[in-house]
């Protein structure tokens with residue numbers, strides 16, 4: 001298994017319980033979407049899998065290792081094998097797009113090579129080719145603060161494609177994109193995962209995109225994994241239970257597979 005969790009719990013420093021008793025196994029090459037309402041614990045789960053946070057309970061295995069049983073240096077090497085796509089990529093505003101994309105391999109390069117790359121981008125052709133896949137090649141030499149939210153998200157994705165990790169974790173990777181671009185971008189990520197036979201795990205608010213691009217869907221609600229189903233088996237009762245909100249007036253709940261209304265952040 002590429003990811004294995006048993007009895008995993010996460011409580012934040014302020015006492016907020018984000019995840020409880022999560023059990024999960026994901027095999028190499030699987031493409032899995034995480035869906036669920038706001039505050040359900042999707043980001044917390046991805047942060048655990050990225051080893052950005054340590055669980056308070058249970059066992060976790062990532063790429064065959066318990067990250068918290070490793071030395072700090074070994075954990076850093078493990079992180080270099082994971083590509084993490086953020087909803088809002090944490091890119092320096094004045095950094096050029098080409099440098100931001102090439103930084104995907106910083107964890108694999110020597111320090112001198114990394115420093116040289118900051119001054120003089122070393123592999124501009126590959127950065128341009130990666131951006132072209134995401135229809136963004138014309139932004140190669142722009143600064144990150146000159147981009148829209150959706151363009152910045154595509155730079156974050158290009159960086160991870162260039163990194164060529166063994167596992168891609170994506171937190172709301174297309175939330176700032178229009179529906180057509182969002183579908184195209186998830187298609188690129190899925191193709192990459194299939195071509196390199198790597199695992200892709202993404203949280204999404206758009207249920208239609210999850211169903212269209214991911215064969216397996218995890219439903220998370222109030223920190224619990226409430227279903228783990230093939231997308232073909234996911235029906236309206238599961239979606240109704242997942243998105244039920246007792247505190248709000250009833251409104252349209254996303255329906256599968258063709259949604260008239262797509263919830264997005």
Ligand SMILES: Nc1ncnc2c1ncn2[C@@H]1O[C@H](COP(=O)(O)OP(=O)(O)OP(=O)(O)O)[C@@H](O)[C@H]1O
Nearest residue numbers: 012014016017018037038039040041042043044045
């Ligand atoms: N750093 C933090 N400190 C304290 N509580 C946190 C922290 N991060 C998240 N939480 C809480 O943990 C719970 C799960 O949050 P999380 O961000 O994982 O949800 P989510 O499903 O990703 O939500 P969204 O869809 O709105 O992004 C929420 O109750 C949230 O308020």
